[in-house]
Amino acid sequence: MADVSTTSGGAPSAAADSGVVLRADGVVKSYGKRRALDGVDMTAFAGERVAVIGPNGAGKTTLLQILAGALAPSSGTVSVEGRIGWVPQQAALYSKLSARENLRLFARLERVADADEAVARMLEQTGLAERADEEVGRLSGGNRQRVNVAIGLLARPPVLLLDEPTSSLDPRQRVVLWEFIGGLAEAGTTVVFTTHHVGEAHRYADRLLVLAEGRIVFTGTEAQLRASAGGADADFEEAFVALLERHSA
Amino acid sequence: MRWLFVKDLQVLRRSPLLVALLVAYPVLIAVLIGLALSGGPAKPRVAFVNLVPAEKNTFSIGGEKLDVTTYSDQFFEAIEPVRVKTREEAVQKVRSGEVLGALILPADATDRLQGAINLSGGEPPTVEVLYNAEDPVKRRYVESAIEARLADANQALSERLTKIAADYLRIVVDGGRFSLLGQDFNVLGLRKSGALLRSAVTSLPEGAPERVALDQVAKFAQLASDNLDISEPILASIGTPVRVKQTVVSGRRTSLDSFAIAVTVTISLMFVTLLLAAGMLALEREEHAFGRLVRGLVSRTALLTEKVVLAAVCSFAVTVLMLAGLSLFVEIEWSRAPQWLAALLAAAVAFAAMGVAVGALTREVRAASLLAFLLSLPIAFLALVPSGTVSDGMFDVVQAVSAIFPFKPGLQALDAGLNNAEPGLLRPLLHLTALALGFGVIARIGLRRFDR
Numbered sequence A: 001m002a003d004v005s006t007t008s009g010g011a012p013s014a015a016a017d018s019g020v021v022l023r024a025d026g027v028v029k030s031y032g033k034r035r036a037l038d039g040v041d042m043t044a045f046a047g048e049r050v051a052v053i054g055p056n057g058a059g060k061t062t063l064l065q066i067l068a069g070a071l072a073p074s075s076g077t078v079s080v081e082g083r084i085g086w087v088p089q090q091a092a093l094y095s096k097l098s099a100r101e102n103l104r105l106f107a108r109l110e111r112v113a114d115a116d117e118a119v120a121r122m123l124e125q126t127g128l129a130e131r132a133d134e135e136v137g138r139l140s141g142g143n144r145q146r147v148n149v150a151i152g153l154l155a156r157p158p159v160l161l162l163d164e165p166t167s168s169l170d171p172r173q174r175v176v177l178w179e180f181i182g183g184l185a186e187a188g189t190t191v192v193f194t195t196h197h198v199g200e201a202h203r204y205a206d207r208l209l210v211l212a213e214g215r216i217v218f219t220g221t222e223a224q225l226r227a228s229a230g231g232a233d234a235d236f237e238e239a240f241v242a243l244l245e246r247h248s249a
Numbered sequence B: 001m002r003w004l005f006v007k008d009l010q011v012l013r014r015s016p017l018l019v020a021l022l023v024a025y026p027v028l029i030a031v032l033i034g035l036a037l038s039g040g041p042a043k044p045r046v047a048f049v050n051l052v053p054a055e056k057n058t059f060s061i062g063g064e065k066l067d068v069t070t071y072s073d074q075f076f077e078a079i080e081p082v083r084v085k086t087r088e089e090a091v092q093k094v095r096s097g098e099v100l101g102a103l104i105l106p107a108d109a110t111d112r113l114q115g116a117i118n119l120s121g122g123e124p125p126t127v128e129v130l131y132n133a134e135d136p137v138k139r140r141y142v143e144s145a146i147e148a149r150l151a152d153a154n155q156a157l158s159e160r161l162t163k164i165a166a167d168y169l170r171i172v173v174d175g176g177r178f179s180l181l182g183q184d185f186n187v188l189g190l191r192k193s194g195a196l197l198r199s200a201v202t203s204l205p206e207g208a209p210e211r212v213a214l215d216q217v218a219k220f221a222q223l224a225s226d227n228l229d230i231s232e233p234i235l236a237s238i239g240t241p242v243r244v245k246q247t248v249v250s251g252r253r254t255s256l257d258s259f260a261i262a263v264t265v266t267i268s269l270m271f272v273t274l275l276l277a278a279g280m281l282a283l284e285r286e287e288h289a290f291g292r293l294v295r296g297l298v299s300r301t302a303l304l305t306e307k308v309v310l311a312a313v314c315s316f317a318v319t320v321l322m323l324a325g326l327s328l329f330v331e332i333e334w335s336r337a338p339q340w341l342a343a344l345l346a347a348a349v350a351f352a353a354m355g356v357a358v359g360a361l362t363r364e365v366r367a368a369s370l371l372a373f374l375l376s377l378p379i380a381f382l383a384l385v386p387s388g389t390v391s392d393g394m395f396d397v398v399q400a401v402s403a404i405f406p407f408k409p410g411l412q413a414l415d416a417g418l419n420n421a422e423p424g425l426l427r428p429l430l431h432l433t434a435l436a437l438g439f440g441v442i443a444r445i446g447l448r449r450f451d452r
Helices: A060-068 A099-109 A115-125 A141-153 A171-186 A198-204 A222-229 A236-248 B002-013 B016-039 B068-075 B087-096 B109-117 B136-174 B190-203 B209-228 B231-239 B256-286 B289-294 B300-326 B334-360 B365-383 B392-403 B407-419 B426-451
Strands: A002-007 A020-031 A034-045 A049-053 A075-081 A084-087 A159-163 A190-194 A207-212 A215-220 B045-050 B058-061 B064-067 B080-084 B101-105 B128-131 B176-180 B183-187
Touching: A020 A060, A020 A190, A034 A060, A034 A190, A034 A215, A049 A060, A049 A171, A049 A198, A060 A075, A060 A084, A060 A159, A060 A190, A084 A141, A099 A115, A099 A141, A099 B002, A115 A141, A141 A159, A141 A171, A159 A171, A171 A190, A171 A198, A198 A222, A198 A236, A207 A222, A207 A236, A215 A222, A215 A236, A222 A236, B002 B016, B002 B256, B002 B300, B016 B256, B016 B300, B045 B087, B045 B136, B058 B109, B064 B068, B080 B087, B087 B101, B087 B128, B101 B136, B128 B136, B136 B176, B136 B190, B136 B209, B190 B209, B256 B289, B256 B300, B256 B334, B256 B365, B256 B407, B289 B300, B300 B334, B300 B426, B334 B365, B334 B407, B334 B426, B365 B392, B365 B407, B392 B407, B407 B426
Parallel strands: A002 A075, A049 A190, A049 A207, A084 A159, A159 A190, B045 B080, B045 B101
Antiparallel strands: A020 A034, A020 A075, A207 A215, B058 B064, B101 B128, B176 B183
């Protein structure tokens, strides 16, 4: 039985008592006979940065969509403490509207108390204030991604899910985005992100979650992954590949 | 849902080409249909060669002169004549496309007609028709137009000859003055002859042998006058031997013009609504916003409802504008506005529901638009197939297919709203409501597959 539950405000939950703000238990997602996710259990704590990494088709995007509530699991439960912000892999924006209009629309749909204040705040934080009234379709990929991230943060969610947030950004823009995300985490926001760049995962995540063929095959820190796969001095990328090979064998 | 509605209106406002097409298309159609209906059909241009010498334009029957130009003028009531002098000139005009066809009246036309009337033997006159056969449709049109007009002229001439023959018979029966070859004759007539004979018989002595013979002649005169007396209506029937009495057993009593308006508006409503509803729903996925919206911000049912309302309201407004445009050319009963507005609204909602079903099954605006367009044409075509033009079994299939799409009930509702046509307004409105719900369910199921 699939179940996605969220709590907000002061209602404490078992997760909140232990500092857990996001929990997935036995999440399964099936497409016909194929299982994209096969009994995934995971947790994320307040202010933690969790990187979900894995090969193509491992189920990273599916997991984030289920955590975000955009996709219903076939079975299993997801519980979230408070609101959850979601930044999908492809910029989910209306290209005929300006950045400001997109933000205002989603602020209203999210029922943010002061939509105009939230829009102004996000435009300022993402450095888009000067281009706020340009149609999104005319913005660069990097700026579109900034608007995409800004929408995910409009309601000041305690948990932010980012699916491949840097895939369309140049190196300079990536650094700017990770600094911004780091600032959010320092302010207490839990950030769960997927990435193909394992370097980003070990640089910007507090904890790694390795997904392969729909299953969690490793949960821990960067150092723990190195130690388990190739020793403390091993190259991180090599250790990651070794882990996957060991799992597939 | 309100903010989504505002967003969609903003998107439409930023798409001026799309909006211009959606508005201009029905308005243009309205103007074209309006001009076509109010202008009436143009007369086909036909070259006419009259080779009959001027002095032979008349022929006589029973001392009465008839002018052949009287009948040719009648022919030109429905055809614009381009008068030429020779057959070659007529052929040239047909070949060049300046005229659709040519009609050649031979030089011996009146002589032959006179001969036929006098029963002096010989073939009746033959007019020659030329036309350009490069285009089968044009050829059929010219053939039909000329043959119909020739039939009219033949009938008019026949009626005139019949009247003259009837006048002769009247003189034979009742007597009177009669001219032949410039000489006047006074004809006694069968009735008066009979009376004179009966008077003569009474003046003869009883048993006179002449009395029997005269009595037989008097009886013959009586018999002939009695029977010839009814020959006039018999002759009159020759002009139009078969008369037509038309009775509408079932179906509409709408005029062709009014029905054409209903068809035009329904087709425009279908295109605008389907394209808008399907396109706007598909846009949510093309922009990747669908997932973001349905994760608790808007329910899928609310999203579908918003698209249905948006498409129905926009297309309703456009088609009301279209009807207003058409009312400049043809009469539209504004007193029936509540009925045809209700029909338009119900049809718009049903088409919009079908549109979101199409949009739910596609991921891109282009695919949604193409699918909506591909579905529209056969649906409209099938709904307009009249009974009797295909086999019974095929017609049942056509009706069944038409019944599961909103075009036919939409057309029936609008026809009833505009023209008070059968089967009335209630049944198609209920039909449209059922289809709107049905397509809404299909759309909702279609969206579910994106949850997988």
